[in-house]
Amino acid sequence: MEKPSKIAPAKGKLGVLLPGMGAVSTTFMAGVELVRKGKSQPVGSLTQMGTIRLGKRTEGRSPLIHKFVPLAELKDLTFGGWDIFKDNAYQSAANAGVLNPQDLEKVKPFLSAIKPMKAAFDHDFVKLIDGPNIKKGKNKYELAVQIKGDIENFRKASRVSRLVTCWCGSTESFVKPEEVHSTPEKFIEAMKANHPAIAPSMLYAWASVTSGVPYANGSPNLSVDIPAIQQLAHDHNVAICGKDFKTGQTLLKTVLAPAFKARMLGLDGWFSTNILGNRDGEVLEDPGSFKTKEESKLSVLEYILQPQLYPQLYGKMHHKVRINYYPPRGDNKEGWDNIDIFGWLGYPMQIKVDFLCRDSILAAPIVLDLVLFLDLAQRAGMRGIQEWLSFYFKSPMTAPGLYPEHDLFIQSMKLKNTLRWMKGEDLITHLGQEYYD
Numbered sequence: 001m002e003k004p005s006k007i008a009p010a011k012g013k014l015g016v017l018l019p020g021m022g023a024v025s026t027t028f029m030a031g032v033e034l035v036r037k038g039k040s041q042p043v044g045s046l047t048q049m050g051t052i053r054l055g056k057r058t059e060g061r062s063p064l065i066h067k068f069v070p071l072a073e074l075k076d077l078t079f080g081g082w083d084i085f086k087d088n089a090y091q092s093a094a095n096a097g098v099l100n101p102q103d104l105e106k107v108k109p110f111l112s113a114i115k116p117m118k119a120a121f122d123h124d125f126v127k128l129i130d131g132p133n134i135k136k137g138k139n140k141y142e143l144a145v146q147i148k149g150d151i152e153n154f155r156k157a158s159r160v161s162r163l164v165t166c167w168c169g170s171t172e173s174f175v176k177p178e179e180v181h182s183t184p185e186k187f188i189e190a191m192k193a194n195h196p197a198i199a200p201s202m203l204y205a206w207a208s209v210t211s212g213v214p215y216a217n218g219s220p221n222l223s224v225d226i227p228a229i230q231q232l233a234h235d236h237n238v239a240i241c242g243k244d245f246k247t248g249q250t251l252l253k254t255v256l257a258p259a260f261k262a263r264m265l266g267l268d269g270w271f272s273t274n275i276l277g278n279r280d281g282e283v284l285e286d287p288g289s290f291k292t293k294e295e296s297k298l299s300v301l302e303y304i305l306q307p308q309l310y311p312q313l314y315g316k317m318h319h320k321v322r323i324n325y326y327p328p329r330g331d332n333k334e335g336w337d338n339i340d341i342f343g344w345l346g347y348p349m350q351i352k353v354d355f356l357c358r359d360s361i362l363a364a365p366i367v368l369d370l371v372l373f374l375d376l377a378q379r380a381g382m383r384g385i386q387e388w389l390s391f392y393f394k395s396p397m398t399a400p401g402l403y404p405e406h407d408l409f410i411q412s413m414k415l416k417n418t419l420r421w422m423k424g425e426d427l428i429t430h431l432g433q434e435y436y437d
């Protein structure tokens with residue numbers, strides 16, 4: 001792909017559309033408003049707090065990322081969403097219990113005004129919840145067309161100049177890509193025939209992309225990760241990315257595993273278990289939804305450690321992931337890892353990680369960064385899969401035939417080099433020979 005010749009300025013308001021207005025979405029929206037009011041800092045957001053080094057180490061040029069590339073400003077963001085429950089964003093945030101009542105009180109009028117549009121929902125895909133705020137239609141195609149209508153109504157009513165969609169809905173049951181997902185034509189036929197392999201998240205993806213709206217997929221569902229929608233993204237010049245926000249345990253896995261590999265330390269096994277008590281945890285009690293999540297969490301080690309290249313070190317590793325729904329913990333997940341590694345002469349060692357994290361606190365800044373970077377990509381004319389945003393995902397989407405990069409440091413370099421490339425700056429290779437001539 002050629003370097004963007006110019007990036008259109010971020011003029012006017014940017015609408016953020018969120019299918020799923022639960023814990024992550026409401027924590028994200030509340031956080032943006034708290035930051036806009038000067039009551040909090042956007043901790044965890046690369047677009048808001050990160051800098052980028054330009055040129056040689058001797059040049060001392062490290063601007064803030066949002067000064068270097070023309071990102072939308074927080075004041076220009078405006079929000080909408082869909083959910084199967086009728087709760088407004090304030091009620092939903094209070095129910096999720098992520099933010100304390102004092103913080104929520106400060107943004108109550110703002111959140112209360114964000115009311116969910118009716119959702120396209122299919123109980124077969126999310127078995128353990130049900131709600132009253134649901135669209136009706138003859139078939140899935142009609143529902144998708146209704147979502148397109150919602151997008152256009154939102155565009156007009158909120159007078160935005162641009163939109164981005166970020167799926168923050170529940171994890172849907174596992175589906176494999178099938179023939180019906182292979183082309184835009186077959187996909188439309190399948191929606192009209194109510195084919196069981198067409199998930200609700202795909203309807204939102206189809207509606208967004210065909211409306212010219214970039215789409216990020218925060219959950220492990222296929223959603224935009226099917227050839228039909230990727231083809232449409234290409235045809236409609238729309239940027240897409242996914243899938244499954246990389247937040248707690250997997251973030252640490254993609255930091256630790258590259259360290260073992262870099263030092264040629266072996267791995268016998270990695271056992272990861274989680275307890276969490278939010279609605280996401282409840283949904284993941286269903287084996288179909290868990291399978292989708294498990295696939296996403298398991299793929300990471302294989303790609304980072306490359307057992308086919310290092311059979312003596314990684315050929316026999318056991319990798320297990322467990323998620324247990326345990327209501328007392330709410331959104332404050334605990335993730336344990338037991339890692340059995342071995343070193344010189346095969347002597348075994350163990351590492352234990354106990355991450356007492358907060359799921360949505362880790363996910364919210366990712367939503368913000370994805371929205372702003374996708375909008376940037378769209379204005380720069382970058383269409384289709386945005387692999388440079390792999391940094392944010394457990395299962396990064398790639399072009400067919402390409403394996404994904406999971407190593408957080410490779411992903412970070414890829415992201416920052418993409419920003420340099422977009423702006424015509426030298427890429428940074430970290431070679432450093434020039435300092436010793």
Ligand SMILES: NC(=O)c1ccc[n+]([C@@H]2O[C@H](COP(=O)([O-])OP(=O)(O)OC[C@H]3O[C@@H](n4cnc5c(N)ncnc54)[C@H](O)[C@@H]3O)[C@@H](O)[C@H]2O)c1
Pocket residue numbers: 019020021022023024025082083084085096119120121122126129131167168169170171172200201218219220244245246247248278279280283358359360362363
């Ligand atoms: N750290 C994290 O929190 C994290 C990390 C990675 C991925 N995710 C994913 O992000 C998503 C959101 O997580 P959460 O904690 O906010 O979950 P949540 O259960 O609090 O919110 C999800 C919301 O989606 C709604 N929903 C379900 N199906 C819908 C549909 N078809 N249309 C519209 N709304 C629908 C539900 O009613 C619910 O309110 C989940 O898929 C989760 O797996 C979260």
